Amino acid sequence: MTPRPTPPRIPRERGDDHNPSIVARRLALCEGAAGGALPYLAGQSVEPAAARGNIENLIGFAQVPVGIAGPMSVDTSSGERTVYVPMATTEGAMVASYSRGMRLLGEGGGAWARVTREGLSQHPMLEYADVPGALAAADVARTSLAAWREVVQGITSHGELISADPEILGRRLVLRLIFTTGDAIGINMAAHAADLISQDLAERTRARARYVHGQDVEKRANARALVEGRGRSVVAQVVVPRKALQDVARVTPEDMVAVARAYAPGYAQLGTQNWTVQAANGLSAILVACGQDVAYVTESATGLLDLDLTDDGDLFASVTLPSLLVGTVGGGSGQGTAHECLSILGCVGDGQANTFAEILGAAVLAGDLSLMAAFCAHEFVEAHERLGRNRPGRDRDGSPSA
Numbered sequence: 001m002t003p004r005p006t007p008p009r010i011p012r013e014r015g016d017d018h019n020p021s022i023v024a025r026r027l028a029l030c031e032g033a034a035g036g037a038l039p040y041l042a043g044q045s046v047e048p049a050a051a052r053g054n055i056e057n058l059i060g061f062a063q064v065p066v067g068i069a070g071p072m073s074v075d076t077s078s079g080e081r082t083v084y085v086p087m088a089t090t091e092g093a094m095v096a097s098y099s100r101g102m103r104l105l106g107e108g109g110g111a112w113a114r115v116t117r118e119g120l121s122q123h124p125m126l127e128y129a130d131v132p133g134a135l136a137a138a139d140v141a142r143t144s145l146a147a148w149r150e151v152v153q154g155i156t157s158h159g160e161l162i163s164a165d166p167e168i169l170g171r172r173l174v175l176r177l178i179f180t181t182g183d184a185i186g187i188n189m190a191a192h193a194a195d196l197i198s199q200d201l202a203e204r205t206r207a208r209a210r211y212v213h214g215q216d217v218e219k220r221a222n223a224r225a226l227v228e229g230r231g232r233s234v235v236a237q238v239v240v241p242r243k244a245l246q247d248v249a250r251v252t253p254e255d256m257v258a259v260a261r262a263y264a265p266g267y268a269q270l271g272t273q274n275w276t277v278q279a280a281n282g283l284s285a286i287l288v289a290c291g292q293d294v295a296y297v298t299e300s301a302t303g304l305l306d307l308d309l310t311d312d313g314d315l316f317a318s319v320t321l322p323s324l325l326v327g328t329v330g331g332g333s334g335q336g337t338a339h340e341c342l343s344i345l346g347c348v349g350d351g352q353a354n355t356f357a358e359i360l361g362a363a364v365l366a367g368d369l370s371l372m373a374a375f376c377a378h379e380f381v382e383a384h385e386r387l388g389r390n391r392p393g394r395d396r397d398g399s400p401s402a
Helices: 022-036 094-107 133-141 145-153 187-205 223-227 242-249 254-268 281-291 295-300 336-345 353-376 380-387
Strands: 066-076 081-090 109-120 125-126 162-171 173-182 210-212 231-240 302-308 315-324
Touching: 022 081, 022 336, 066 094, 066 336, 066 353, 081 094, 081 281, 081 336, 081 353, 094 231, 094 242, 094 281, 094 353, 109 187, 109 336, 109 353, 125 187, 133 162, 133 173, 133 187, 133 223, 145 162, 145 187, 162 187, 173 187, 187 210, 231 242, 231 295, 231 353, 242 254, 242 353, 254 302, 254 315, 254 353, 281 295, 281 336, 281 353, 295 315, 302 353, 315 353, 336 353
Parallel strands: 066 109
Antiparallel strands: 066 081, 109 173, 109 231, 125 173, 125 210, 162 173, 231 315, 302 315
16 A cells, blocks of 8 residues: 655744744645635735625625644545645634644544535424314425425526425424535525425415424524534544554543543533534634635534544544535635635535535544543643733733743
8 A cells, every 4th residue: 555645744933933934835835735826815805896795885804814724634535635724713722733633633544534414404384273284284295395396496406305394393384394405505595495385385285374484493503403414414533543642642542531421421411412522613713714604603513522442442533513514615615715715625616515524524523632632631721821812911923022
Protein backbone atom coordinates (compact mmCIF):
# COMPACT_ATOMS: atom_id res chain seq x y z
CA MET A 1 0.00 0.00 0.00
CA THR A 2 1.42 3.38 -1.03
CA PRO A 3 1.71 5.69 1.99
CA ARG A 4 -0.18 8.96 1.82
CA PRO A 5 1.96 12.05 1.22
CA THR A 6 2.33 14.17 4.32
CA PRO A 7 0.21 17.32 3.90
CA PRO A 8 1.84 20.68 4.62
CA ARG A 9 1.41 21.89 8.17
CA ILE A 10 -0.29 25.22 8.74
CA PRO A 11 2.41 27.93 8.95
CA ARG A 12 2.77 29.48 12.41
CA GLU A 13 5.04 32.15 13.84
CA ARG A 14 5.93 32.42 17.50
CA GLY A 15 5.52 35.81 19.09
CA ASP A 16 3.27 37.39 16.48
CA ASP A 17 1.14 34.90 14.61
CA HIS A 18 -1.07 37.66 13.19
CA ASN A 19 1.48 39.71 11.24
CA PRO A 20 0.72 40.24 7.52
CA SER A 21 3.54 37.96 6.37
CA ILE A 22 2.39 34.84 8.20
CA VAL A 23 -1.26 35.52 7.33
CA ALA A 24 -0.24 35.72 3.65
CA ARG A 25 1.60 32.38 3.90
CA ARG A 26 -1.51 30.69 5.30
CA LEU A 27 -3.64 32.28 2.62
CA ALA A 28 -1.25 30.95 -0.03
CA LEU A 29 -1.65 27.47 1.45
CA CYS A 30 -5.42 27.81 1.12
CA GLU A 31 -5.13 29.10 -2.45
CA GLY A 32 -3.22 25.94 -3.28
CA ALA A 33 -6.01 23.85 -1.76
CA ALA A 34 -8.69 25.86 -3.59
CA GLY A 35 -6.85 25.83 -6.89
CA GLY A 36 -6.94 29.58 -7.38
CA ALA A 37 -6.84 33.03 -5.84
CA LEU A 38 -9.02 33.92 -2.85
CA PRO A 39 -9.44 37.69 -3.27
CA TYR A 40 -12.32 38.17 -0.83
CA LEU A 41 -10.53 36.41 2.02
CA ALA A 42 -7.53 38.59 1.13
CA GLY A 43 -9.62 41.71 1.71
CA GLN A 44 -11.38 42.55 -1.54
CA SER A 45 -14.78 44.15 -1.00
CA VAL A 46 -17.99 42.42 -2.04
CA GLU A 47 -20.17 44.40 -4.43
CA PRO A 48 -23.53 45.27 -2.81
CA ALA A 49 -25.43 43.88 -5.81
CA ALA A 50 -24.05 40.41 -5.02
CA ALA A 51 -26.26 40.30 -1.91
CA ARG A 52 -29.50 40.84 -3.83
CA GLY A 53 -31.95 38.11 -2.80
CA ASN A 54 -30.02 37.39 0.42
CA ILE A 55 -30.80 40.48 2.49
CA GLU A 56 -32.94 43.61 2.62
CA ASN A 57 -31.96 47.16 3.62
CA LEU A 58 -28.27 46.37 3.08
CA ILE A 59 -25.79 48.69 4.83
CA GLY A 60 -22.56 46.68 4.58
CA PHE A 61 -20.89 43.36 5.35
CA ALA A 62 -19.97 41.95 8.76
CA GLN A 63 -16.34 41.02 9.24
CA VAL A 64 -15.68 37.89 11.28
CA PRO A 65 -12.10 36.58 11.42
CA VAL A 66 -11.55 33.33 9.52
CA GLY A 67 -8.89 30.81 10.53
CA ILE A 68 -8.07 27.35 9.26
CA ALA A 69 -7.84 24.14 11.27
CA GLY A 70 -6.05 21.07 10.05
CA PRO A 71 -4.80 19.42 8.04
CA MET A 72 -7.63 16.88 8.44
CA SER A 73 -7.60 13.51 6.69
CA VAL A 74 -11.01 11.98 6.04
CA ASP A 75 -12.37 9.13 3.94
CA THR A 76 -15.60 10.44 2.38
CA SER A 77 -18.10 8.99 -0.09
CA SER A 78 -16.23 10.88 -2.83
CA GLY A 79 -12.86 9.46 -1.80
CA GLU A 80 -10.04 10.09 0.63
CA ARG A 81 -9.01 13.69 1.01
CA THR A 82 -6.95 15.96 3.23
CA VAL A 83 -8.47 19.36 3.87
CA TYR A 84 -7.89 22.59 5.72
CA VAL A 85 -11.13 23.56 7.43
CA PRO A 86 -12.11 27.27 7.44
CA MET A 87 -13.73 28.48 10.66
CA ALA A 88 -15.18 31.95 11.26
CA THR A 89 -15.21 32.75 14.96
CA THR A 90 -14.16 35.24 17.61
CA GLU A 91 -13.66 32.53 20.25
CA GLY A 92 -9.93 32.29 20.85
CA ALA A 93 -8.48 28.78 21.40
CA MET A 94 -11.19 27.05 19.36
CA VAL A 95 -9.35 26.79 16.03
CA ALA A 96 -6.25 25.58 17.86
CA SER A 97 -8.30 22.94 19.67
CA TYR A 98 -9.88 21.67 16.45
CA SER A 99 -6.43 21.49 14.85
CA ARG A 100 -5.25 19.33 17.74
CA GLY A 101 -8.27 17.07 17.32
CA MET A 102 -7.55 16.78 13.58
CA ARG A 103 -4.01 15.73 14.44
CA LEU A 104 -5.50 12.94 16.54
CA LEU A 105 -7.61 11.88 13.56
CA GLY A 106 -4.46 11.76 11.46
CA GLU A 107 -2.65 9.64 14.04
CA GLY A 108 -5.49 7.15 13.65
CA GLY A 109 -5.11 7.03 9.87
CA GLY A 110 -7.79 9.65 9.28
CA ALA A 111 -11.49 9.74 9.99
CA TRP A 112 -14.10 7.75 8.06
CA ALA A 113 -17.40 9.59 7.43
CA ARG A 114 -20.56 8.87 5.47
CA VAL A 115 -24.01 10.33 4.90
CA THR A 116 -26.39 7.55 5.95
CA ARG A 117 -29.72 9.19 5.14
CA GLU A 118 -31.13 12.18 3.26
CA GLY A 119 -34.52 13.78 3.63
CA LEU A 120 -35.87 17.20 4.52
CA SER A 121 -39.13 17.04 6.44
CA GLN A 122 -42.05 19.48 6.59
CA HIS A 123 -45.05 19.06 8.89
CA PRO A 124 -48.21 20.91 7.81
CA MET A 125 -51.22 20.50 10.11
CA LEU A 126 -54.93 20.29 9.21
CA GLU A 127 -57.78 20.65 11.69
CA TYR A 128 -61.16 18.86 11.45
CA ALA A 129 -64.48 19.02 13.27
CA ASP A 130 -63.79 15.79 15.13
CA VAL A 131 -61.43 12.81 15.37
CA PRO A 132 -63.31 10.67 12.79
CA GLY A 133 -62.87 13.51 10.31
CA ALA A 134 -59.11 13.55 10.91
CA LEU A 135 -58.93 9.75 10.55
CA ALA A 136 -60.83 9.89 7.26
CA ALA A 137 -58.42 12.54 5.97
CA ALA A 138 -55.49 10.31 6.95
CA ASP A 139 -56.91 7.56 4.72
CA VAL A 140 -57.06 10.03 1.82
CA ALA A 141 -53.47 11.10 2.46
CA ARG A 142 -52.23 7.50 2.33
CA THR A 143 -53.52 7.13 -1.23
CA SER A 144 -52.26 10.49 -2.53
CA LEU A 145 -48.47 10.04 -2.71
CA ALA A 146 -48.29 9.57 -6.49
CA ALA A 147 -50.41 12.65 -7.18
CA TRP A 148 -48.41 14.76 -4.73
CA ARG A 149 -45.16 13.66 -6.32
CA GLU A 150 -46.42 15.18 -9.56
CA VAL A 151 -47.18 18.41 -7.70
CA VAL A 152 -43.56 18.57 -6.49
CA GLN A 153 -42.21 17.79 -9.97
CA GLY A 154 -44.16 20.80 -11.21
CA ILE A 155 -42.24 23.25 -9.01
CA THR A 156 -38.66 21.86 -8.96
CA SER A 157 -36.26 19.73 -10.95
CA HIS A 158 -33.83 19.34 -8.04
CA GLY A 159 -35.95 17.54 -5.46
CA GLU A 160 -38.73 15.04 -5.06
CA LEU A 161 -41.26 13.86 -2.51
CA ILE A 162 -40.14 10.63 -0.83
CA SER A 163 -43.00 9.99 1.57
CA ALA A 164 -46.17 11.49 3.05
CA ASP A 165 -47.22 9.97 6.38
CA PRO A 166 -50.25 11.22 8.34
CA GLU A 167 -50.13 11.38 12.14
CA ILE A 168 -53.19 12.01 14.33
CA LEU A 169 -53.16 14.53 17.17
CA GLY A 170 -56.74 14.53 18.45
CA ARG A 171 -58.87 16.16 15.73
CA ARG A 172 -55.78 17.44 13.97
CA LEU A 173 -53.75 15.69 11.29
CA VAL A 174 -50.01 16.30 10.98
CA LEU A 175 -48.71 15.40 7.54
CA ARG A 176 -45.05 14.38 7.71
CA LEU A 177 -43.64 15.11 4.25
CA ILE A 178 -40.07 14.13 3.39
CA PHE A 179 -38.24 15.52 0.35
CA THR A 180 -34.90 15.12 -1.34
CA THR A 181 -33.40 18.52 -2.16
CA GLY A 182 -30.31 17.90 -4.26
CA ASP A 183 -27.29 19.89 -3.10
CA ALA A 184 -29.30 22.74 -1.55
CA ILE A 185 -30.80 22.82 1.92
CA GLY A 186 -34.07 23.19 0.04
CA ILE A 187 -36.25 24.81 2.68
CA ASN A 188 -38.02 27.18 0.29
CA MET A 189 -38.84 24.40 -2.16
CA ALA A 190 -40.08 22.09 0.59
CA ALA A 191 -42.22 24.81 2.18
CA HIS A 192 -43.75 25.67 -1.22
CA ALA A 193 -44.54 22.01 -1.84
CA ALA A 194 -45.99 21.56 1.66
CA ASP A 195 -48.27 24.54 1.06
CA LEU A 196 -49.61 23.08 -2.19
CA ILE A 197 -50.01 19.56 -0.81
CA SER A 198 -51.76 20.63 2.39
CA GLN A 199 -54.07 22.89 0.38
CA ASP A 200 -55.01 19.96 -1.85
CA LEU A 201 -55.73 17.69 1.11
CA ALA A 202 -57.70 20.40 2.91
CA GLU A 203 -59.93 20.98 -0.10
CA ARG A 204 -60.59 17.29 -0.66
CA THR A 205 -61.34 16.50 3.00
CA ARG A 206 -63.11 19.71 4.09
CA ALA A 207 -60.60 20.69 6.73
CA ARG A 208 -61.70 23.49 9.08
CA ALA A 209 -58.25 25.04 9.18
CA ARG A 210 -54.82 24.53 7.62
CA TYR A 211 -51.42 25.44 9.07
CA VAL A 212 -48.45 25.03 6.72
CA HIS A 213 -46.04 25.13 9.66
CA GLY A 214 -48.34 23.33 12.06
CA GLN A 215 -45.76 21.15 13.81
CA ASP A 216 -42.81 23.41 13.22
CA VAL A 217 -39.44 21.77 13.92
CA GLU A 218 -37.64 24.46 11.94
CA LYS A 219 -34.55 25.83 13.70
CA ARG A 220 -35.33 24.40 17.12
CA ALA A 221 -33.88 21.46 19.04
CA ASN A 222 -36.37 18.61 19.02
CA ALA A 223 -36.63 14.89 19.63
CA ARG A 224 -37.50 14.20 15.99
CA ALA A 225 -34.13 15.61 14.94
CA LEU A 226 -32.31 13.07 17.12
CA VAL A 227 -34.46 10.01 16.38
CA GLU A 228 -35.65 10.50 12.79
CA GLY A 229 -33.12 12.97 11.41
CA ARG A 230 -33.65 15.90 9.07
CA GLY A 231 -31.53 17.06 6.17
CA ARG A 232 -28.49 14.80 6.03
CA SER A 233 -27.62 12.21 8.67
CA VAL A 234 -23.86 11.71 9.06
CA VAL A 235 -21.69 9.30 11.04
CA ALA A 236 -17.91 9.66 11.46
CA GLN A 237 -15.44 7.41 13.26
CA VAL A 238 -11.76 6.96 14.06
CA VAL A 239 -9.54 4.71 16.19
CA VAL A 240 -6.89 6.79 17.97
CA PRO A 241 -3.81 4.81 19.08
CA ARG A 242 -3.11 4.89 22.81
CA LYS A 243 0.38 6.34 22.38
CA ALA A 244 -0.86 9.12 20.08
CA LEU A 245 -3.53 10.10 22.60
CA GLN A 246 -0.94 10.21 25.37
CA ASP A 247 1.65 12.12 23.33
CA VAL A 248 -0.69 14.67 21.72
CA ALA A 249 -3.39 15.15 24.38
CA ARG A 250 -1.71 13.89 27.58
CA VAL A 251 -4.58 11.53 28.45
CA THR A 252 -5.30 7.82 28.14
CA PRO A 253 -8.19 6.06 26.40
CA GLU A 254 -9.46 5.03 29.84
CA ASP A 255 -9.53 8.69 30.93
CA MET A 256 -11.64 9.64 27.91
CA VAL A 257 -14.12 6.80 28.31
CA ALA A 258 -14.48 7.46 32.05
CA VAL A 259 -15.31 11.14 31.56
CA ALA A 260 -17.79 10.38 28.75
CA ARG A 261 -19.60 7.90 31.00
CA ALA A 262 -19.56 10.34 33.91
CA TYR A 263 -21.21 13.02 31.76
CA ALA A 264 -24.00 10.74 30.50
CA PRO A 265 -26.26 10.93 33.60
CA GLY A 266 -26.06 14.72 33.51
CA TYR A 267 -27.09 14.80 29.86
CA ALA A 268 -29.98 12.45 30.65
CA GLN A 269 -31.14 14.65 33.53
CA LEU A 270 -31.13 17.70 31.25
CA GLY A 271 -33.24 15.92 28.65
CA THR A 272 -30.87 17.23 25.98
CA GLN A 273 -30.95 16.16 22.33
CA ASN A 274 -27.22 16.87 22.08
CA TRP A 275 -24.97 14.13 23.47
CA THR A 276 -21.79 15.45 21.87
CA VAL A 277 -19.24 17.44 23.86
CA GLN A 278 -19.94 20.67 21.99
CA ALA A 279 -20.81 20.11 18.33
CA ALA A 280 -22.40 23.55 18.02
CA ASN A 281 -19.04 25.27 18.50
CA GLY A 282 -17.25 23.99 15.43
CA LEU A 283 -20.39 23.63 13.34
CA SER A 284 -21.41 27.25 13.77
CA ALA A 285 -17.90 28.47 12.89
CA ILE A 286 -17.78 26.40 9.70
CA LEU A 287 -21.36 27.26 8.76
CA VAL A 288 -20.63 31.00 9.04
CA ALA A 289 -17.40 30.66 7.04
CA CYS A 290 -19.15 28.71 4.28
CA GLY A 291 -22.23 30.90 3.90
CA GLN A 292 -24.75 28.54 5.47
CA ASP A 293 -27.87 29.47 7.44
CA VAL A 294 -26.24 29.40 10.87
CA ALA A 295 -29.60 29.30 12.67
CA TYR A 296 -29.84 25.65 11.62
CA VAL A 297 -27.13 24.85 14.16
CA THR A 298 -30.03 24.41 16.60
CA GLU A 299 -30.91 21.23 14.71
CA SER A 300 -27.55 20.37 13.16
CA ALA A 301 -25.77 20.19 16.52
CA THR A 302 -28.11 17.42 17.64
CA GLY A 303 -25.93 14.36 17.98
CA LEU A 304 -24.32 11.49 19.85
CA LEU A 305 -20.66 10.93 20.75
CA ASP A 306 -19.56 7.34 21.41
CA LEU A 307 -16.21 6.59 23.08
CA ASP A 308 -15.00 3.10 23.96
CA LEU A 309 -11.88 0.97 24.31
CA THR A 310 -10.83 -1.32 21.49
CA ASP A 311 -9.57 -4.84 22.17
CA ASP A 312 -6.03 -3.48 21.71
CA GLY A 313 -6.54 -0.75 24.31
CA ASP A 314 -6.84 2.11 21.82
CA LEU A 315 -9.69 4.63 21.71
CA PHE A 316 -12.65 4.06 19.40
CA ALA A 317 -14.58 7.29 18.78
CA SER A 318 -17.60 8.05 16.64
CA VAL A 319 -20.04 10.89 16.29
CA THR A 320 -23.53 10.72 14.79
CA LEU A 321 -25.17 13.91 13.52
CA PRO A 322 -28.66 12.96 12.32
CA SER A 323 -29.88 16.42 11.26
CA LEU A 324 -27.24 18.33 9.33
CA LEU A 325 -28.90 21.06 7.28
CA VAL A 326 -26.26 22.28 4.83
CA GLY A 327 -25.92 22.91 1.11
CA THR A 328 -23.32 23.71 -1.52
CA VAL A 329 -25.69 25.55 -3.87
CA GLY A 330 -28.19 28.32 -3.15
CA GLY A 331 -28.48 30.55 -0.12
CA GLY A 332 -25.26 32.32 0.74
CA SER A 333 -22.96 29.58 -0.59
CA GLY A 334 -22.03 31.66 -3.64
CA GLN A 335 -21.22 34.84 -1.72
CA GLY A 336 -17.63 36.17 -1.65
CA THR A 337 -15.73 34.57 1.21
CA ALA A 338 -18.33 31.79 1.57
CA HIS A 339 -17.66 30.56 -1.97
CA GLU A 340 -13.94 30.77 -1.31
CA CYS A 341 -14.16 28.78 1.93
CA LEU A 342 -16.15 26.07 0.17
CA SER A 343 -13.43 26.12 -2.52
CA ILE A 344 -10.77 25.47 0.12
CA LEU A 345 -12.72 22.36 1.09
CA GLY A 346 -13.26 21.34 -2.54
CA CYS A 347 -17.02 21.47 -2.01
CA VAL A 348 -18.36 24.03 -4.48
CA GLY A 349 -21.57 23.49 -6.40
CA ASP A 350 -23.51 20.47 -7.57
CA GLY A 351 -22.64 17.01 -6.31
CA GLN A 352 -20.73 18.23 -3.25
CA ALA A 353 -23.29 18.49 -0.45
CA ASN A 354 -22.75 14.95 0.87
CA THR A 355 -18.98 15.40 0.93
CA PHE A 356 -19.39 18.74 2.72
CA ALA A 357 -21.62 17.10 5.32
CA GLU A 358 -19.11 14.27 5.81
CA ILE A 359 -16.27 16.76 6.31
CA LEU A 360 -18.43 18.50 8.92
CA GLY A 361 -18.99 15.18 10.70
CA ALA A 362 -15.25 14.50 10.82
CA ALA A 363 -14.55 18.05 12.05
CA VAL A 364 -17.08 17.69 14.87
CA LEU A 365 -15.44 14.40 15.86
CA ALA A 366 -12.03 16.12 15.95
CA GLY A 367 -13.34 18.97 18.08
CA ASP A 368 -15.06 16.65 20.52
CA LEU A 369 -11.92 14.55 20.96
CA SER A 370 -9.77 17.60 21.69
CA LEU A 371 -12.29 19.21 24.03
CA MET A 372 -12.93 16.00 25.94
CA ALA A 373 -9.16 15.53 26.32
CA ALA A 374 -8.87 19.10 27.66
CA PHE A 375 -11.54 18.31 30.25
CA CYS A 376 -9.77 15.07 31.19
CA ALA A 377 -6.38 16.76 31.59
CA HIS A 378 -7.89 19.83 33.34
CA GLU A 379 -6.41 22.07 30.63
CA PHE A 380 -9.56 23.72 29.29
CA VAL A 381 -9.47 26.85 31.46
CA GLU A 382 -5.71 27.29 31.06
CA ALA A 383 -5.97 27.07 27.26
CA HIS A 384 -8.65 29.76 27.16
CA GLU A 385 -6.66 31.98 29.48
CA ARG A 386 -3.61 31.60 27.25
CA LEU A 387 -5.25 31.77 23.80
CA GLY A 388 -8.82 32.90 24.20
CA ARG A 389 -8.62 36.42 25.50
CA ASN A 390 -8.65 39.66 23.50
CA ARG A 391 -8.75 42.25 26.25
CA PRO A 392 -7.04 45.49 27.31
CA GLY A 393 -3.49 45.02 28.52
CA ARG A 394 -2.76 42.21 26.06
CA ASP A 395 -0.99 42.28 22.74
CA ARG A 396 -2.82 41.22 19.61
CA ASP A 397 -1.50 37.64 19.88
CA GLY A 398 -3.11 37.33 23.33
CA SER A 399 0.16 37.53 25.30
CA PRO A 400 0.57 40.01 28.20
CA SER A 401 1.86 43.42 27.20
CA ALA A 402 5.32 44.41 28.34
